[in-house]
Amino acid sequence: MEHEQYNFGEHCSGLCCTKVENFCVTIGSTKILDDVNIHIHCGELTAIIGPNGAGKSTLLKAMLGDIKHTGELQFLDEKGKHNGHPLIGYVPQNLSFDSSAPTSVLDLFMVSNSKIPAWLLTTKKIKEKVKTSLSKVNGENLMNKRIGSLSGGELQRVLLALALDPVPDLLLLDEPVSGIDQKGLELFYNTVSELRKEYDLSIILVSHDLDLVEKYADRVILINGTVLCSGTPKEVFNDEKTSKVFGMSWYNSRADSEKKNGVQ
């Protein structure tokens, strides 16, 4: 089956776009990512799927510049003018902080966005701004809570609000493997979908939940060290490479659920 090939031309075919070109990551003597090329259009939600250890989170970290890599990340605006490195909003998979840490949501916003040291003082203006940011994710009431006391879903929404302040060119979401219930995940995805329309955001999502990917993603990229295939969720999920990577059990359970949905 033929898939839509990446557009390697200098210009974006439509609106603004983000290009990952020839990304390679080597850690120690292990090649984690080899020649990854991705092309994302604004307003699209692109999901990256792949088995454990496929290099999904590594790809996000390389895009952030947190991991040494070769290759380029480019952002081009509507006119196809070269705009260089995009402003990236990032929602990490998990935070490494100690859950008993006396750090409030307001503190987290202050240390990210303000020049005023968070230990010294806070102003009404900052609080108002943070409240506005949090209201985008229905989290106004979370401002004075300790980040360690938030539920998995609440923390994820707070991190999303933080990633959107200031509004980025490209939003990178690393979906948590655990700690969020199904309801929390759907609420998170609904919020992401709404914000995408509102701000015309390019979103790259690393996901482990293929059902949610099918429901929310415009495009899916299957990677395992390098890009194996890409396209619409339907195209990728029906590709034999996908069933090979995820195994027969996944393929069968999918077929079952499709049958069930058909009956309903």
Place this chain on the structure above:
Amino acid sequence: MLEFIYKVLDTVLPFQWAGHEFMKNALLAILLITPLFGLLGTMIVSNKMAFFSDSLGHGAFTGIAIGSLLGLLKPVFAAVVFSVIFALIITVIKNKSRASTDTVIGVFSSIAIALGLVLLSLGGSFNTYSAYLIGDLLSISPTEIAVLIFVFLAVIVLWVIIFNKLLLVSVNQSLASSRGVKTLPVEIIFTSMIAVIVTISIQWVGLLIINSLLVLPAAAARNITGNVRKYTLFSVIIAIFSGIGGLIASYYLNTATGATIVLISGIIFFISLAFKSKFN
């Protein structure tokens, strides 16, 4: 200048213990150094770096040994240079290597203390230096207070500049990268600050207990606070309170000042533990 401060202290503190000049010097030193312990301690505890700061004490000890061997009158200046380099090495290796942080620190810390002991015991004159193990706060001189004022101001300024970045790095390194924070330089500045503070204080507080002064006030403060401002404020207040309380108590009980200070902050820590459930 100093005469004026002494006069002010005499007026404000008309007590017997404050009558001696060495007590006044010690009090001034405590007022300058304990807030810094409280301040830096907040991030040491938050970043789980208690073991790291402990090893810096060992690095400082070795630095003093090297300074003494070089025949310096004030080995502490050689020690500052050495322990900053020591801190840099540990920080860089910790970032570059995939070995566990504990192991990296453990290796360097034990080598440092062993080297320090070997160097100081060369020629069998170790007893001269055993003062560095326990420290003597009452030996502080006016010149040293002047140095402390300079260090105090430098730390406050740096803390204003790097704190936000440092906290963001400690919450999530990739998140910090996405905000344009350069992780390694921020960590290096922080660890160098700890190295300097630990090294210059070691002669007054002593190697054995210096780490408790860094860790205890912050550990107590985090039990009873829910945001960064209160955390910092309480940590600094507890540090200053223990410092002054320990100085006065040690005068009347005739005990080692540094250790008395640590005991008081230890008691405060356990009191704070009792109130912990209210804040979590």
